Amino acid sequence: AQTVTQSQPEMSVQEAETVTLSCTYDTSESDYYLFWYKQPPSRQMILVIRQEAYKQQNATENRFSVNFQKAAKSFSLKISDSQLGDAAMYFCAYSGGATNKLIFGTGTLLAVQP
Amino acid sequence: DAGVTQSPTHLIKTRGQQVTLRCSPKSGHDTVSWYQQALGQGPQFIFQYYEEEERQRGNFPDRFSGHQFPNYSSELNVNALLLGDSALYLCASSLSAMLGGYNSPLHFGNGTRLTVT
Numbered sequence: 366a367q368t369v370t371q372s373q374p375e376m377s378v379q380e381a382e383t384v385t386l387s388c389t390y391d392t393s394e395s396d397y398y399l400f401w402y403k404q405p406p407s408r409q410m411i412l413v414i415r416q417e418a419y420k421q422q423n424a425t426e427n428r429f430s431v432n433f434q435k436a437a438k439s440f441s442l443k444i445s446d447s448q449l450g451d452a453a454m455y456f457c458a459y460s461g462g463a464t465n466k467l468i469f470g471t472g473t474l475l476a477v478q479p
Numbered sequence: 480d481a482g483v484t485q486s487p488t489h490l491i492k493t494r495g496q497q498v499t500l501r502c503s504p505k506s507g508h509d510t511v512s513w514y515q516q517a518l519g520q521g522p523q524f525i526f527q528y529y530e531e532e533e534r535q536r537g538n539f540p541d542r543f544s545g546h547q548f549p550n551y552s553s554e555l556n557v558n559a560l561l562l563g564d565s566a567l568y569l570c571a572s573s574l575s576a577m578l579g580g581y582n583s584p585l586h587f588g589n590g591t592r593l594t595v596t
Binding site for chain 2: 369400402407408409410411412415456458464465466467468469470471472
């Protein structure tokens, strides 16, 4: 069975600084996708970034980038130039093959200090 | 462009009762998935509906059932509520592979907070 592990329950970063959130996963599938979702107090899950496993190039979306290490089954999220609005719960998620069913980690609560 | 809408936003029920939660997908989406998010946890997949049929199911008992209507909206029903059913229930919509949405990203609603007393 596939699993997603986030080992950092909470993280804190100063405004304008850079922070990295960690995620590891386990799968025997060769075709899969990895995601980072943000959940602010409004409760809505917002897609931050998506990585296709067959792509070697790390995905980037503005201030958000990932470090995808396929052999190590590691998928970390780097947030550059952190802003107060980045404060939220961040979830790493996995979906395999032809299904878009998501398997989520337990989340990392990110605080941004002014 | 309307996103995913869920109703109600909050609900309080008594143990043993039944509850129905509703979801309207994002415009243009035809697939609806439901997730349960217990406090302090990541969401867990309940089931997915496409073409008015349950296509995939997670590890949830038969007390959890659903329905999808011809307009793609969906309901989640939970019977014989237990205290442990207290959670945030998230609905997500996506585009099916038939409509060109192979492994398309999920769009989530704001959820329904269910409290069972």
